[in-house]
Ligand SMILES: Nc1ncnc2c1ncn2[C@@H]1O[C@H](COP(=O)(O)OP(=O)(O)OP(=O)(O)O)[C@@H](O)[C@H]1O
């Protein structure tokens with residue numbers, strides 16, 4: 001059974017082919033890591049899944065529905081996914097708590113009390129309960145990313161999309177973010193994430209995809225792709241980042 | 243609290259340094275304005291200028307009618323400002339919409355800003371004050387005061403719409419992506435995420451436009467609205483004395499300086515905020 005599948009997905013900007021015939025499947029409770037050099041198309045792939053970009057060809061199915069059909073309202077799809085970007089996620093003009101409760105209230109029409117309870121639960125869990133009333137710019141980068149994660153989780157998404165959520169953080173803050181992600185993975189949260197953290201991919205991923213110039217050159221369990229890659233390109237990439 | 247001898251010495255030196263700086267600043271100011279004053283008052287034409295522009299008697303004499311006119315300037319400004327804000331914001335928001343049904347509105351918004359930003363405000367005042375009554379439409383105000391005010395609203399509305407649009411565009415694209423990813427509609431993204439940030443970014447330029455609007459209320463005088471400049475001109479033509487112009491100028495300065503200072507202050511504050519909030 002698959003929750004998300006991409007078949008023959010293509011995307012280009014102008015003449016530049018950014019995704020070239022991408023096939024990918026994510027089953028419930030999978031943690032799929034996208035790795036690859038800068039510019040290989042990881043962010044573009046995630047943005048296509050979230051319908052922030054239109055694919056040029058191919059099909060993306062989510063829970064059995066073709067979400068690339070123009071008749072599908074992107075909002076109904078996005079409501080069932082959570083997404084966290086590399087930086088500038090939080091709305092700077094609202095408190096941390098409001099950042100988390102806004103979408104449940106106006107998109108999912110959850111009541112105020114219920115959305116607050118859920119938000120406090122998540123903040124508490126991420127060790128940020130005392131920051132509920134703070135403004136985002138009063139938090140460290142690591143705390144901001146955890147709030148962004150709490151916000152993405154508030155509406156209990158079926159799929160979590162994470163785009164290098166640790167790469168804008170100082171090294172000492174990366175660990176706390178990864179610890180939270182490990183926890184979520186252990187709980188069975190389905191995730192598709194772009195990352196440069198090979199240690200995390202090795203320990204947590206159910207499957208690793210190596211992207212090179214818009215193509216998935218190699219995919220499989222981390223024990224294979226990261227340890228004994230078949231492709232020379234993968235080997236070169238891993239030598240550079242490890 | 244006890245303080246070390248070194249710190250006491252440092253404080254003494256700092257005190258004497260700041261005293262010296264204050265003395266120097268005072269001296270320089272006195273000398274500068276003294277020299278400028280001397281140059282002006284020793285010029286050949288000064289006695290005549292003094293009589294025609296700085297005559298205390300005329301100032302007192304003209305003051306009641308100038309200040310009464312100035313009341314109109316203030317009323318115009320106070321009425322026009324909120325209307326301009328609403329109009330400008332509405333036009334900017336319309337330009338940012340995507341829905342197909344709103345296409346005609348977008349066309350109107352683009353035409354409006356293009357046309358009215360291109361026409362000099364004074365020309366608009368003439369067109370409205372002279373043209374609209376000639377149309378003999380029912381229900382349309384015919385008072386010159388209101389027509390001139392509408393002309394200013396239309397003219398400044400186009401500017402302010404562009405200021406708002408720049409503010410909307412200055413919001414980081416990731417903010418929009420984040421809102422979309424949370425399932426917000428375009429309207430919800432605008433209302434909850436983009437506009438609040440855009441408004442904060444445009445407060446200083448908006449205040450700047452309002453300083454200029456305060457002054458441009460004097461354009462109404464060109465079509466005979468009895469505002470301060472018109473009152474001053476009336477007096478000047480009648481008594482061959484220009485002192486009321488200077489009185490009017492002083493009144494306008496007194497009105498705009500507080501707003502200009504507020505603009506500076508807010509500009510500095512928002513800059514500080516942006517610098518400290520980089521790692522968002
Ligand atoms: N909006 C855009 N317009 C034009 N080109 C784009 C756009 N977005 C991305 N690209 C290009 O597409 C390619 C892939 O970009 P993408 O952001 O998906 O890479 P990435 O794998 O996420 O890289 P990184 O590790 O640096 O984040 C790059 O060459 C980039 O320059």
Ligand SMILES: [Mg+2]
Nearest residue numbers: 042043163164
């Ligand atoms: Mg990227």
